[in-house]
Every structure is written in C-alpha cells, then in structure tokens.
C-alpha cells in the first residue's frame with residue numbers, strides 16, 4: 001500500500017520530463033496532487049465506498065460521500081480512489097459472470113482481489129482505451145501488421161500465468177496509484193482471443209512503464225497567479241506493458257472474447273462508477289457556475305439582460321443535473337442483490353454535462369473578456385515602483401485590485417491555461433466519446449408509450465373516411 005501511506009518510491013517505472021523519476025516525493029506535480037488524493041483517506045470515505053448499496057438510503061449515503069471527496073478538489077480530480085472502488089464494492093455480487101477454466105478460477109480471483117483492495121484500502125487506476133494506431137483496422141490485423149503496441153495481448157502462455165505485451169493510450173492518475181486495472185471495453189471481434197484480457201497488477205511490476213504527459217502544473221508562481229494549476233495536476237500517462245508477467249491469480253479474463261466483452265457492463269463497474277462520476281461532474285459544474293456568477297457580479301455585468309439570461313441558463317443546467325442524479329437513485333432497480341442506479345438517466349447526465357460544462361466555460365471567457373489577459377504577475381502588487389498605481393488603477397467600487405486579479409486568474413486557469421484545456425478535454429471524453437454515449441442511450445430507450453401515441457394518430461388519420 002503506497003498511495004494511502006504517501007510513499008510512492010516502490011520501484012515503479014514512471015517517466016517524466018524525459019527521465020525516469022527517482023524520487024516521486026521530489027516532484028511537486030506528484031507530491032502536491034497526492035496530498036489532494038489522500039483527502040479521500042482523510043475523510044474515511046472507504047467505509048461508505050465499499051458498501052454494496054441495498055437500499056435507497058445506501059445510494060444517497062454513497063452520493064453524499066462522492067460529493068464530499070469531490071469537493072476537496074472542486075470536482076477537478078476525476079479519478080480519485082472512490083471512482084473504481086465503488087465498482088469493486090459490488091464485484092462480489094457480479095464476479096460469477098467471469099467463470100473459470102482449466103487455467104484458473106477468474107470469478108474467485110476477482111472476489112479475492114476485491115477483498116484485498118478493501119482490506120488494504122488500495123488506490124486502483126484503470127487502463128481501458130487502446131492507442132489510436134489505426135481505427136480502421138481490427139486488433140488482430142494490426143498485430144499481424146507488426147503493431148505490437150496497438151492494444152494489450154497475450155504473448156506467451158505459461159502454466160503459472162501469461163506474459164502480456166502492448167500499451168494503453170491514457171491512464172489518469174496511474175503514477176499515483178497502487179495498482180493498474182487493465183481491461184477492454186466491449187467490442188472485441190471473435191478473432192481477437194489474444195486481446196481478451198482483464199487483470200490487475202501493482203504499479204511496481206517489472207515491465208510496467210508509466211510515461212507521463214507534459215505537466216500542466218505551474219510550479220514557478222504562487223497560487224495567487226495559478227489558483228488551481230498551481231495546486232494539483234491530474235496526471236495522465238501512456239502505459240507500456242513490456243513483456244509483463246501476470247500470474248494466474250491476478251487474471252479476471254484470459255482468452256475469452258465473450259468474457260472480455262462482458263467485463264465492464266457485466267461486472268457492475270459501468271453503472272456504479274458512472275454514479276460516482278456524474279456526482280463529481282455535478283460538483284465541478286457547480287464550481288464553474290459559481291465562478292461565472294461571481295465574475296458577472298464583480299465586473300458589473302449582472303444588470304444586463306443578456307448576461308442574466310446566460311446565468312439563468314447555467315443555473316437551469318445545474319438543476320437538471322442535480323435532479324437527474326437524484327432521479328437515477330429514485331428509479332434504481334435490484335440486480336444481483338444490489339440496488340443499481342438507473343443507467344439511462346446517468347448516460348443522459350454524461351451526455352449533457354459535456355455541453356453544460358462547455359457552456360459555463362464560454363460564459364466565463366465572455367464575462368472575463370480582455371481583462372483576463374491583462375492581469376499582471378502577482379509580484380507586481382509588491383513592486384514598490386508600480387504597486388500603488390497598479391492597485392489604484394485596477395480597483396473598482398465592486399472589487400479591489402488583488403481580489404479582481406485573483407478571480408481573473410482563476411478564470412484563466414479554467415478557460416485558457418493548459419490545466420483548463422485538459423479539464424475541458426477530460427469532460428468531453430473521459431466517459432467515452434459522446435457519440436457512443438448518445439448512440440447507447442437511444443438504443444436502450446423505452447419509447448413504447450411514445451410509439452403508441454404516434455401509431456394512434458397515424459391510425460386515426462388512415463381510418464378517416
């Protein structure tokens with residue numbers, strides 16, 4: 001256990017700035033962010049997190065703890081330990097779908113793993129999406145073309161486990177986690193047996209290489225200049241599995257396309273992690289909505305009708321998301337003895353949040369306008385040569401110079417900085433391409449009563465003499 005204790009120097013291979021990191025604690029991008037991740041443990045969130053929901057009250061309790069954890073990072077850390085842990089909480093009830101074969105008992109492995117994650121309070125990071133090598137080709141075709149890193153595949157089968165090779169394109173917070181959970185989304189073709197895998201391994205396993213993107217964190221300035229991007233960076237990483245040995249007992253799927261395709265929806269992970277994710281999304285939407293309102297007030301814009309309409313639209317969006325999350329709990333159903341939130345509602349929330357978040361960002365950018373790039377380095381407010389005139393010229397009856405600069409810096413962090421751009425990309429894509437989400441929603445929607453009305457009016461028209 002490393003994340004909870006705060007010691008990430010366990011021999012893991014993490015690459016940053018073109019080098020292998022020797023001391024994780026010496027890198028602010030990791031140490032500062034870790035202190036935010038650890039708030040999950042400070043809040044003793046695990047007791048509630050690992051509760052398999054049986055009643056409506058349980059779901060409400062879980063929502064409240066997701067919200068609490070999320071508020072610690074204002075919703076800007078998406079993959080805190082509660083995300084995967086809420087799926088692990090119900091794995092015991094679902095694992096039998098994974099079955100067994102002559103190699104191992106996958107269902108039992110998953111149950112044992114869930115027990116260990118709970119008892120050791122581990123932080124699990126998940127790696128699903130395959131690198132965008134050539135989406136026009138199937139995985140088996142890519143491998144036969146020599147593309148060994150287009151996905152993760154079984155290179156060698158041994159009696160005690162398998163050697164896997166390959167890559168996953170983005171794994172959020174992997175450098176700070178205890179273990180990597182590697183699996184596929186549904187969609188493997190019948191020929192893709194060698195790609196049919198699901199397993200979890202400690203970060204420090206030989207051959208696991210975690211290659212970080214360039215940080216968005218600003219370390220050379222004060223938090224006054226970069227209130228969020230100076231505080232944490234939800235690091236994403238490219239994962240390389242360079243001939244990694246996975247012991248039989250760590251395998252949840254191996255060689256079965258059917259089981260691989262069933263893993264995400266069939267393990268209960270999808271719906272319960274979605275519940276956590278949408279609550280976290282709501283908290284973030286609340287934050288950006290509040291910032292838009294504060295900017296409008298402090299820049300003297302809120303008496304304009306157009307601005308009022310924009311603000312009203314943001315609060316309407318917020319209300320829709322809040323109510324929908326509650327609706328997903330009220331319309332939950334029992335499945336495998338677990339009270340399961342309504343997935344159609346959660347998918348609708350995910351599909352809408354991408355647009356609502358963007359709308360809030362557009363409002364912030366429009367209100368902050370050119371002022372957003374006219375903010376000096378905060379040290380200028382201490383510069384004897386110009387401090388007085390700067391403060392006088394930037395102070396208004398509504399807000400003093402420093403508070404105004406701070407508010408605008410926050411707006412820039414969220415709309416302009418690489419931190420904000422990464423957050424925007426995250427909101428758009430982390431839950432899957434919105435195209436797939438909407439596609440999935442439409443295919444599962446029950447339109448029976450709507451069709452009945454439609455047929456009635458058509459029949460009425462046809463039967464007119």
Ligand SMILES: Cc1cc2nc3c(=O)[nH]c(=O)nc-3n(C[C@H](O)[C@H](O)[C@H](O)COP(=O)(O)OP(=O)(O)OC[C@H]3O[C@@H](n4cnc5c(N)ncnc54)[C@H](O)[C@@H]3O)c2cc1C
Pocket residue numbers: 079126127128129130132135170171172173236422425426429430431432433435
């Ligand atoms: C900040 C961030 C953090 C993330 N964190 C994680 C993480 O921790 N773990 C993880 O596993 N994943 C993570 N993801 C990955 C995320 O799950 C994927 O980016 C997302 O699902 C979209 O998949 P993709 O990028 O492979 O794009 P694709 O699905 O390849 O789509 C790319 C483009 O191709 C088009 N396209 C692709 N296939 C088709 C098709 N069949 N028909 C028509 N058009 C098609 C799409 O419309 C789109 O325009 C993260 C992503 C981001 C941006």
